[in-house]
Amino acid sequence: MQPFCLAHTPCILAKHQRLPNKSPSYWDNTQFDIAIIGAGITGSMVAFFLEKKHPKLKVALIDAHPTPYGATTRNAGFACYGSLSEYVDDAKRHGEECALSLMLKRREGLSILKEILPPEQMDLRVDGGSELFQDSEASLFEKCLDIREALNHKISNSSHYPFKVTLKPTLESGLSEGVKVIYNQDEGSINSDLMLRQIQRRLSHIHKYFGCQVHQLSTHSSGVDIFTNHFTLTAGKVLVATNAVAKTLLSHLDVLPNRGQILVTSPIPSLNIKGNIHYQEGFYYARQLSDKRILIGGGRHIDMENEQTDRMETTSTIQTAIQQVLEAVIIPEGTHYSIDHQWAGLMGFGSNNEKSPLVGADGNVHYIVRLGGMGIALAPYLAKEWVDAI
Numbered sequence: 366m367q368p369f370c371l372a373h374t375p376c377i378l379a380k381h382q383r384l385p386n387k388s389p390s391y392w393d394n395t396q397f398d399i400a401i402i403g404a405g406i407t408g409s410m411v412a413f414f415l416e417k418k419h420p421k422l423k424v425a426l427i428d429a430h431p432t433p434y435g436a437t438t439r440n441a442g443f444a445c446y447g448s449l450s451e452y453v454d455d456a457k458r459h460g461e462e463c464a465l466s467l468m469l470k471r472r473e474g475l476s477i478l479k480e481i482l483p484p485e486q487m488d489l490r491v492d493g494g495s496e497l498f499q500d501s502e503a504s505l506f507e508k509c510l511d512i513r514e515a516l517n518h519k520i521s522n523s524s525h526y527p528f529k530v531t532l533k534p535t536l537e538s539g540l541s542e543g544v545k546v547i548y549n550q551d552e553g554s555i556n557s558d559l560m561l562r563q564i565q566r567r568l569s570h571i572h573k574y575f576g577c578q579v580h581q582l583s584t585h586s587s588g589v590d591i592f593t594n595h596f597t598l599t600a601g602k603v604l605v606a607t608n609a610v611a612k613t614l615l616s617h618l619d620v621l622p623n624r625g626q627i628l629v630t631s632p633i634p635s636l637n638i639k640g641n642i643h644y645q646e647g648f649y650y651a652r653q654l655s656d657k658r659i660l661i662g663g664g665r666h667i668d669m670e671n672e673q674t675d676r677m678e679t680t681s682t683i684q685t686a687i688q689q690v691l692e693a694v695i696i697p698e699g700t701h702y703s704i705d706h707q708w709a710g711l712m713g714f715g716s717n718n719e720k721s722p723l724v725g726a727d728g729n730v731h732y733i734v735r736l737g738g739m740g741i742a743l744a745p746y747l748a749k750e751w752v753d754a755i
């Protein structure tokens with residue numbers, strides 16, 4: 366399997382001595398056909414498709430935490446395949462072909478997700494998404510307009526062109542007059558914790574090892590030894606799906622953890638914001654939750670250096686910036702609210718901020734990592750593709 370859009374770097378896995386581990390009992394399962402490390406949306410989707418397509422395979426799903434604790438349950442829940450400015454940026458970074466391929470994979474990934482789970486099992490709402498452009502972003506808005514029509518043709522048919530321009534926000538909110546909007550009717554949102562639990566409920570034959578941190582992988586002729594903090598498992602094939610922290614097991618991969626921060630307000634019943642909002646090239650994003658709270662996140666770009674970290678904690682610099690955008694752009698002046706939740710999660714990007722995922726294999730150790738800020742859409746696609754290919 367080839368890595369996605371990036372040059373393949375050969376993996377050099379250290380051949381470690383067996384670590385001292387607790388001996389398994391006669392009843393313990395320690396030998397697997399496939400072991401998946403990381404039970405976020407990527408690992409869990411792979412497990413789901415494996416169980417469906419290869420029910421006879423013996424599969425382990427391993428996660429360091431008692432309940433998955435990666436980006437999947439700490440994200441903003443946007444079920445989207447990219448805004449126009451994101452496309453412009455992707456095309457600049459990775460080329461047009463790669464940007465288009467990424468968008469199509471995300472689109473397909475969302476369809477796959479919708480086929481697996483009914484809307485109520487992930488609180489899916491398809492209310493569209495609005496990308497906002499202030500006067501100062503006139504040239505970016507023009508660039509987006511330049512590519513809009515061609516892109517609409519490439520990703521859809523004439524009865525359903527997703528990207529539309531509206532000159533006034535269709536949202537009832539505090540958005541300033543004069544802001545320009547490109548609206549995508551396909552966008553939706555989900556409760557990703559609910560989605561993950563529903564996927565995992567369907568894994569009846571998969572052996573789950575939650576609360577097992579994998580320290581090392583060691584390859585040998587018949588497979589891979591997986592050293593955890595509890596015991597050692599062996600599998601014919603391993604899939605590493607640890608996203609932002611993939612380097613701890615596969616040190617040669619170009620994946621760096623980048624923090625994303627979010628805040629959620631108290632309920633604001635007077636507001637009726639429908640759909641997702643993207644602002645400043647998607648560096649800020651917001652939506653109104655079903656209980657009328659505003660979820661808003663982003664701001665990584667204003668303190669890039671410090672946000673390139675694996676520390677899952679909020680900072681006053683970013684939280685203040687998010688709150689300023691909330692008050693300047695999203696809610697009307699004078700709105701009363703409090704901040705009820707603030708948290709951080711880790712996204713995986715490349716060392717030059719590359720956003721494309723890394724998919725590949727070094728012998729029997731496979732990986733699907735670095736899902737950036739688009740795992741909800743991308744993971745179902747990549748997981749299905751991986752299972753179809755084995």
Ligand SMILES: Cc1cc2nc3c(=O)[nH]c(=O)nc-3n(C[C@H](O)[C@H](O)[C@H](O)COP(=O)(O)OP(=O)(O)OC[C@H]3O[C@@H](n4cnc5c(N)ncnc54)[C@H](O)[C@@H]3O)c2cc1C
Nearest residue numbers: 403405406407429434435436437441443579625710740741
């Ligand atoms: C603040 C924020 C907002 C986001 N908003 C969105 C959004 O709106 N829409 C969207 O599509 N995407 C969004 N994302 C990105 C999205 O959440 C991720 O791309 C996606 O969740 C990645 O899923 P994953 O399963 O690959 O990795 P993760 O969900 O990160 O899961 C990795 C798992 O691996 C486990 N693990 C790590 N190391 C080990 C080890 N050594 N041994 C065993 N287990 C290990 C972890 O415990 C974790 O459960 C956001 C991310 C963040 C941080």
